[in-house]
Amino acid sequence: MAVDGLVITSLSKRFVVGGTPFTAVADVNLTVEPGEFFTMLGPSGCGKTTTLRMIAGLETPDSGAIRFRDRDLATVPARQRNIGMVFQSYALFPHLSVFENVAYGLRLRGVAAGEIGQRVAEVLDLLQLGGHGDRLPASLSGGQQQRVSIARALVYRPDILLLDEPLANLDAKLRLHMREEIRSLQRRLGIMAIYVTHDQEEAMAISDRLAVFDRGKLVQIGQPTAVYESPATLFVADFIGKANFIPVRRVGDGRSGSVVLPWGETMQAGRTMPAAPDDLGVIPADADGAIMVRPERIALDAQAGAVSGRIKRVQFLGSIVRYAVAIAGVPVDLLVERARPIHGLSEGAACRLGFAAADAILYKRAGAP
Amino acid sequence: MEAAPVLAGLLAVVAAVILLGYPLAHVLINAFTLNGQEPSLANLTLRNFERFAISLSYQRAFWNSVVSSGGATLLATALALPMAYAVARVEISWRPLVLALSVIPLIAPPFIGAYAWIMLLGNNGMITQTVAGLFGIKLPSIYGAFGVVVALALSYFPYVFLIVQGALAAADPAIEEAAAMTGASAGRVLRTITFPMIAPAVGAGMLLVFIKALGDFGVPSILGGEYQVLPTLIYYQIHGFFNLNTGSAIAIVNLALTVLGLAVLSAISRRQVATLSGTARATRLTNLPARSAANAFIWVVLVLALLPQAVVLLYSFAERWGDTLLPSVYGLGNYRSVLGEALTTTWNTVLLAGAATAACLVFGTITAYATVRGKAVARWALDLTIMLPFVLPGLVVGVAYLSAFNDPPFVLTGTAAILVFAYFTRRVAFIFRSAASAIGQVDSKLEEVSAVCGASWAETMRRVMVPLIGPALIAGGVLVFATLVGEISATVLLYSANWKTISIAIYELVNSNDLAKASALGSLCNAFTLIVVLVASGLLGRNMSEMFR
Numbered sequence: 001m002a003v004d005g006l007v008i009t010s011l012s013k014r015f016v017v018g019g020t021p022f023t024a025v026a027d028v029n030l031t032v033e034p035g036e037f038f039t040m041l042g043p044s045g046c047g048k049t050t051t052l053r054m055i056a057g058l059e060t061p062d063s064g065a066i067r068f069r070d071r072d073l074a075t076v077p078a079r080q081r082n083i084g085m086v087f088q089s090y091a092l093f094p095h096l097s098v099f100e101n102v103a104y105g106l107r108l109r110g111v112a113a114g115e116i117g118q119r120v121a122e123v124l125d126l127l128q129l130g131g132h133g134d135r136l137p138a139s140l141s142g143g144q145q146q147r148v149s150i151a152r153a154l155v156y157r158p159d160i161l162l163l164d165e166p167l168a169n170l171d172a173k174l175r176l177h178m179r180e181e182i183r184s185l186q187r188r189l190g191i192m193a194i195y196v197t198h199d200q201e202e203a204m205a206i207s208d209r210l211a212v213f214d215r216g217k218l219v220q221i222g223q224p225t226a227v228y229e230s231p232a233t234l235f236v237a238d239f240i241g242k243a244n245f246i247p248v249r250r251v252g253d254g255r256s257g258s259v260v261l262p263w264g265e266t267m268q269a270g271r272t273m274p275a276a277p278d279d280l281g282v283i284p285a286d287a288d289g290a291i292m293v294r295p296e297r298i299a300l301d302a303q304a305g306a307v308s309g310r311i312k313r314v315q316f317l318g319s320i321v322r323y324a325v326a327i328a329g330v331p332v333d334l335l336v337e338r339a340r341p342i343h344g345l346s347e348g349a350a351c352r353l354g355f356a357a358a359d360a361i362l363y364k365r366a367g368a369p
Numbered sequence: 370m371e372a373a374p375v376l377a378g379l380l381a382v383v384a385a386v387i388l389l390g391y392p393l394a395h396v397l398i399n400a401f402t403l404n405g406q407e408p409s410l411a412n413l414t415l416r417n418f419e420r421f422a423i424s425l426s427y428q429r430a431f432w433n434s435v436v437s438s439g440g441a442t443l444l445a446t447a448l449a450l451p452m453a454y455a456v457a458r459v460e461i462s463w464r465p466l467v468l469a470l471s472v473i474p475l476i477a478p479p480f481i482g483a484y485a486w487i488m489l490l491g492n493n494g495m496i497t498q499t500v501a502g503l504f505g506i507k508l509p510s511i512y513g514a515f516g517v518v519v520a521l522a523l524s525y526f527p528y529v530f531l532i533v534q535g536a537l538a539a540a541d542p543a544i545e546e547a548a549a550m551t552g553a554s555a556g557r558v559l560r561t562i563t564f565p566m567i568a569p570a571v572g573a574g575m576l577l578v579f580i581k582a583l584g585d586f587g588v589p590s591i592l593g594g595e596y597q598v599l600p601t602l603i604y605y606q607i608h609g610f611f612n613l614n615t616g617s618a619i620a621i622v623n624l625a626l627t628v629l630g631l632a633v634l635s636a637i638s639r640r641q642v643a644t645l646s647g648t649a650r651a652t653r654l655t656n657l658p659a660r661s662a663a664n665a666f667i668w669v670v671l672v673l674a675l676l677p678q679a680v681v682l683l684y685s686f687a688e689r690w691g692d693t694l695l696p697s698v699y700g701l702g703n704y705r706s707v708l709g710e711a712l713t714t715t716w717n718t719v720l721l722a723g724a725a726t727a728a729c730l731v732f733g734t735i736t737a738y739a740t741v742r743g744k745a746v747a748r749w750a751l752d753l754t755i756m757l758p759f760v761l762p763g764l765v766v767g768v769a770y771l772s773a774f775n776d777p778p779f780v781l782t783g784t785a786a787i788l789v790f791a792y793f794t795r796r797v798a799f800i801f802r803s804a805a806s807a808i809g810q811v812d813s814k815l816e817e818v819s820a821v822c823g824a825s826w827a828e829t830m831r832r833v834m835v836p837l838i839g840p841a842l843i844a845g846g847v848l849v850f851a852t853l854v855g856e857i858s859a860t861v862l863l864y865s866a867n868w869k870t871i872s873i874a875i876y877e878l879v880n881s882n883d884l885a886k887a888s889a890l891g892s893l894c895n896a897f898t899l900i901v902v903l904v905a906s907g908l909l910g911r912n913m914s915e916m917f918r
Contacts, residue, residue: 085546108557
C-alpha cells in the first residue's frame with residue numbers, strides 16, 4: 001500500500017443537468033506517488049476536471065474515497081487540505097497586487113510580516129516575476145498571470161499541486177515554454193503534481209504517468225510510452241497520437257491471432273486484446289476485430305512492399321511528412337509518417353507499403369472465434 | 370469611417386444643445402433673476418439662492434432631501450445585499466420567480482406604492498386600526514421622514530439587488546475557489562475576496578438609488594405631509610406661487626446634488642474590475658440552514674416590497690370599506706366609475722410614451738454607434754451629454770422646459786410635443802447605454818466583412834448590426850416605455866388638460882382623497898405595464914430581470 005501517496009478508490013460523481021442526471025465520474029480508482037507528476041487526460045466532459053475538483057475538495061463525491069497519507073479527506077474542507085491549485089482562468093484576485101495575491105495564503109496562515117515579504121520575494125524570483133510585485137493582475141500578460149497563479153499556489157508549500165488546464169489560454173510557443181518550466185519547477189521542489197489537460201502531446205511530454213479518461217471512466221493508466229505502445233482500447237489508441245484501424249477477419253483456431261487483412265494478406269498480429277464495448281462502433285459489423293498500426297511503423301516505398309496503393313495526399317509538417325494512402329481494390333486509407341519526403345511519391349503516384357506483424361495490435365470482438 | 374456616423378454625432382450635439390443646453394441655460398438665467406424682472410446683466414442677483422441661507426423651510430427641504438435619500442439608499446442596500454448574495458450563491462427555491470418579482474417595484478410607479486402605505490399605516494390604515502384595536506397602541510405616523518425613506522427604499526432596492534446579483538453571477542467562481550484552496554474560511558473569502566470584487570457594483574447600485582431618490586417627487590408629495598424635500602419645494606414654488614425664478618434656483622441646487630452623485634458614480638464605475646468569465650459554473654451553498662435563511666430573507670423583502678401593490682389591487686375591488694380589516698363589499702364599481710377616464714388617459718399615455726420611446730430608439734442607437742465605433746476625441750463629450758439627463762431630476766427637466774419653451778423661438782407649452790421631448794430627454798440615455806453595450810459586443814470585423822462583400826454603411830447596419838443588437842434594443846425600448854407610463858415628476862409640471870396622462874389622473878385622485886378610484890386606476894396602470902413587459906420578455910425569451918441589467 002502506498003502510505004505516503006494519494007489513493008482514490010471507487011470514486012463516483014453524478015450531476016443533474018437540466019433535469020437529466022449525468023454521470024461525470026464513474027468508479028475511478030488510482031494512486032499517485034509522492035513527488036510524481038501525474039496527468040489526467042481526456043476529451044472535454046470526460047470527468048478529469050471533476051475528479052481534480054473532488055481531490056481539491058471543491059466538489060463532494062457521491063461515493064468512493066480519497067485518502068492522502070492514509071488520512072480520509074471526506075470530512076476535510078478544501079481550505080484545510082493544504083493543496084495548491086492553479087486554475088485555467090488563473091482566478092487571480094483582481095483587486096489585489098501581484099504581491100498580495102501571492103501573500104494571501106501566507107497571511108491566512110499567520111506568517112510574520114517579515115517572513116511573508118521574504119517568502120513571496122523568493123517565489124516571485126523563482127517564477128521570474130521579480131519587480132512585478134506592485135502591479136495589478138490586469139496589467140500583466142497572460143504568461144505572467146499564469147506565473148502569478150502558480151506562485152500563489154506554491155508559496156505556502158502545499159502537499160499537492162493541482163493544475164487544471166493551466167496552459168489552455170496561452171499561445172502555442174508560450175505553451176511549450178511554460179510546460180517545460182512547470183515540469184522543471186516540480187522536479188526541483190519534489191512536490192506531487194496532478195495535472196489536467198485535453199492535449200495528449202502535452203500530457204506525454206510532461207508526465208511521469210498519465211491516466212486516460214473517457215466519458216467518466218478511467219480507461220488506462222501508465223507511463224506515456226506504455227500507453228502509446230500498448231493502448232488498452234481503440235479509443236486510447238486514437239486519442240494518444242495518430243492511429244490506423246484496419247478491420248480484419250480471423251482465421252485459424254481463434255487462439256493464434258491469425259487474421260486476414262482486407263487486401264487478402266494473412267498476418268499473425270503481434271499482440272491480441274479484447275475490444276472494449278465502447279469500441280465496437282469503430283469495428284464494422286462484418287469484421288471480427290480491428291488491428292491498430294501507428295503511422296510511423298508502416299514502411300512506404302515506390303517499389304518494395306506487400307501492398308500496393310496510391311498517394312492521395314502529402315502533408316509536409318517540418319519534422320515529419322504525413323502521407324494519406326488509398327489501398328488498391330479495398331475501401332481502406334492508411335496514414336503513414338516518414339522523417340523526410342520520399343523521392344517520387346507525390347500526390348497521385350503509385351506506391352507500395354507494408355508493416356511488420358510485431359507492430360500490429362489486434363483488438364478482437366467479444367464472441368468472435 | 371463613413372460620413373453617416375459622423376453626421377449622427379453632429380445630430381446628437383445639435384439635439385443636446387436644443388433639448389438640454391437651451392432649457393438648462395434658461396433655468397440658470399431665471400435662477401439668477403428676480404421674479405418679474407427682465408433677464409439682463411444688470412438684473413443678475415443671488416437673492417433666489419439667499420433663501421437657502423435665511424429660510425428655515427428651504428434649509429429643511431435641502432437637508433430632508435439629503436437625509437431621506439441617504440436613508441433610503443442605506444435601507445435599500447441593507448435589503449438588497451443579502452438578497453443578492455442569497456440568489457447568486459445559495460441554492461434557493463423558485464429562482465426565476467424571485468428574479469421576476471424583484472423587478473415589479475421598478476415597473477410600478479413608486480407613488481402608487483406610496484399611497485398604499487397610507488392605506489396600511491396611515492391614520493385610518495389597515496395595520497394602524499388593527500394594532501390600535503387589538504393592543505390599544507398608536508403607531509408612529511407614516512407621514513414624514515419614516516414613510517418617505519421606507520417607501521423609497523422598497524421602490525428602488527431592486528437597482529442594488531439586480532446590479533450586485535449580476536456582478537456576483539458574472540464573477541469567475543474560480544477566484545473564490547482559489548481563495549478557499551489557499552486556506553481561507555467562508556467568512557474570510559466573503560470579506561477579503563467577494564466583497565472587494567463586487568464593491569464597485571454595490572457603489573454603482575447605491576448611487577443609482579441615491580440619485581433616483583433625490584429626484585423623486587411622487588413619494589414625498591404623497592407621504593411627506595409637512596416634510597418637504599427639494600422636488601416638492603420646486604413644485605409648490607411653481608404651482609403655489611407661480612415663481613419660476615425661485616423654482617429654478619431650487620432646481621439648480623437639486624441638480625448640483627445630483628451631479629455630485631453622478632461624479633462619484635462615474636469615478637467608481639471606472640474602477641470596475643474585469644472578472645467576467647464565459648464558462649463560469651456557479652457553485653452554490655446547498656446546506657439546509659443556508660437555504661432556509663436565504664429563502665426566508667428573500668420572501669420577507671419581496672412581500673414587503675409587493676405588499677403595497679397588493680393592497681392597491683385589493684382596494685380597487687372594494688365597494689365598501691368601513692372600520693373592518695378587509696372590505697365588506699367587493700365589486701367592480703370603482704373600475705366602472707374610472708373607465709372613461711382610464712381609456713382617454715391610457716390612450717394619451719400610450720401616444721406620448723410611444724412617440725418618446727420611438728425617438729429614443731432611433732436616436733439612442735445611432736449615437737451609441739457613433740460613440741462606440743467613432744473617434745475617441747468626441748466620445749467622452751457625447752458620453753457625458755447623453756448621460757447627464759439620465760440623472761436629471763424629473764422636476765428639474767420640468768422647470769427647464771417650462772422656462773425655455775414658453776416663449777419664441779420654441780413655443781411648446783401645453784402641447785404634446787413638450788411632454789414627448791421631456792420624456793425623450795430623460796430616457797434616451799437608457800437606450801444609448803443598452804445599445805452601446807450591445808454594439809460593443811459585436812465584433813467590428815463583422816462590419817468589415819460586410820463592407821468587403823460590397824455593402825454600404827446603411828446596408829451593413831440594416832443587415833448585420835440591427836439584427837444582432839435587435840433583442841437588446843427591443844428590451845431597452847420596452848423598459849423605457851414601461852417606466853414612462855408611470856412618469857410623474859416631469860409630467861406634473863408640463864401636462865395640459867388635453868394631454869392628461871394616467872399617472873396624473875391617479876395623482877389627482879389621490880390628492881382629492883378618492884383612494885378607491887385611485888386604486889382602480891392604479892391597478893389598471895400596473896396591469897398594463899406588467900403585461901407590456903411580460904409579453905416583451907416572452908417574445909425575447911428573456912427573464913425580466915435580465916432586461917433591467
